[in-house]
Amino acid sequence: MLIELPEVLKPDQLRLLAELLAGAEFQDGRLSAGASARRVKANQELPADSNRLERLNQVLMPSLLAHPLYGLAALPLRVAAPYYVRYEAGMRYGAHIDDPVMNPQAPYRSDIAITVFLNEPSDYQGGELVIETHFGERSVKLPAGNAILYPASSVHRVNEVTAGRRLAAITWVQSLVRHPDQRAILFDLARARQRLLAEQPDEETTRQVDHAYVNLVRRWAET
Ligand code: NI
Numbered sequence: 001m002l003i004e005l006p007e008v009l010k011p012d013q014l015r016l017l018a019e020l021l022a023g024a025e026f027q028d029g030r031l032s033a034g035a036s037a038r039r040v041k042a043n044q045e046l047p048a049d050s051n052r053l054e055r056l057n058q059v060l061m062p063s064l065l066a067h068p069l070y071g072l073a074a075l076p077l078r079v080a081a082p083y084y085v086r087y088e089a090g091m092r093y094g095a096h097i098d099d100p101v102m103n104p105q106a107p108y109r110s111d112i113a114i115t116v117f118l119n120e121p122s123d124y125q126g127g128e129l130v131i132e133t134h135f136g137e138r139s140v141k142l143p144a145g146n147a148i149l150y151p152a153s154s155v156h157r158v159n160e161v162t163a164g165r166r167l168a169a170i171t172w173v174q175s176l177v178r179h180p181d182q183r184a185i186l187f188d189l190a191r192a193r194q195r196l197l198a199e200q201p202d203e204e205t206t207r208q209v210d211h212a213y214v215n216l217v218r219r220w221a222e223t
Pocket of ligand 1: 096097
């Protein structure tokens with residue numbers, strides 16, 4: 001299931017991130033890739049020891065974590081620090097799946113991948129994030145400040161940027177619920193529950209949906 005989070009970042013936050021990234025030193029993205037991804041990866045990343053990372057994360061992460069759909073969609077258990085990536089003209093990231101376990105020092109399972117688009121689609125040509133789903137390929141190129149959540153197990157790629165520059169932040173979540181199909185059911189039910197609780201808090205139907213949701217999370221959650 002692909003879930004779009006609109007307006008994670010406001011224009012002033014995007015401007016600040018762009019300024020921080022504009023003056024930063026990037027390195028070859030292959031340095032952080034696993035063996036098979038390295039063969040198809042051609043982009044640039046902010047190094048893990050960049051003195052700008054903390055500032056960037058302080059702008060991005062609170063807004064992402066506080067987004068009203070994020071918790072319902074991700075059911076997060078562990079949240080990773082993001083990577084900041086840059087694609088200049090000619091760069092791409094071929095078809096791959098993400099590493100199953102990230103960050104050897106404090107390992108977590110990558111259930112969900114999140115891409116936050118940091119500049120406007122009109123700033124570059126190409127550069128679509130293409131995700132294979134049960135229903136065929138989905139091509140994703142969102143306005144600056146929007147994010148997409150997708151299962152980290154799905155095959156995905158970034159098409160070659162043919163002009164301009166693409167900026168994005170990538171992060172992963174270990175979810176309380178590891179199976180994407182179960183998360184999709186819970187996401188639908190969570191939104192129905194939220195609406196019922198707001199509009200008809202005293203109805204028996206609301207109580208039934210509320211209990212079904214809570215008990216399904218209990219049944220499927222792993223900590
Ligand atoms: Ni990936």
